Amino acid sequence: GESVGLHLPTLSVQEGDNSIINCAYSNSASDYFIWYKQESGKGPQFIIDIRSNMDKRQGQRVTVLLNKTVKHLSLQIAATQPGDSAVYFCADLPPGNFGNEKLTFGTGTRLTIIP
Amino acid sequence: SQTIHQWPATLVQPVGSPLSLECTVEGTSNPNLYWYRQAAGRGLQLLFYSVGIGQISSEVPQNLSASRPQDRQFILSSKKLLLSDSGFYLCAWSGGGSETQYFGPGTRLLVL
Secondary structure, three states: OOOOOOOOOEEEEEOOOOEEEEEEOOOOOOOEEEEEEEOOOOOOEEEEEEEOOOOEEEOOOEEEEEEOOOOEEEEEEOOOOHHHOEEEEEEEEOOOOOOOOOOEEOOOEEEEEEO | OOEEEEEOOEEEEOOOOOEEEEEEEEOOOOOEEEEEEEOOOOOEEEEEEEEEOOEEEEOOOOOOEEEEEEOOEEEEEEOOOOHHHOEEEEEEEEEOOEEEEEEOOOEEEEEO
């Protein structure tokens, strides 16, 4: 992810609608990508990951899409619920020696679910 | 299952005072350990990481230091806190053949 020190972008979605959160990464050699969810005052929570040999991966109500051509990652949340309100971070990992997994985090997007 | 603990949860310290934050991991052995700082409304900044006991790598020059006295214990310290040290400090671990980092609950530090 690109951590450029900007204030968090925000996204507001009506409860029950689908949401799409986008992330751009800069290292074309990155081969592993993660999405985290961070609720206020808590540590980031792992949501879903994807490797560079895949374009799409689905979890429960979440789908991650990877477009390596334009170095873009997105997180789709289906049928949003109030509990989905949080800050969402993407992170990428360039290939390297095992045991040195230094992730690069994006700035984050604040998702607000409107009841 | 693995769990990660951090304490204290909240800390208010005067400028110039020392600091010691602790992180412990349960349910795994020889984890990689990480310290991050998060300013309000910002992303995560990696401060230190460790691949084994006594092995510490620093990512940014700063007023802080880290130590790993035991396999599953990671400590963040400072001899004299600065106002700019305020923030949300997160410990994370990875290992077991996976690159995924799992975060602790964090410590909110306010330096006055």
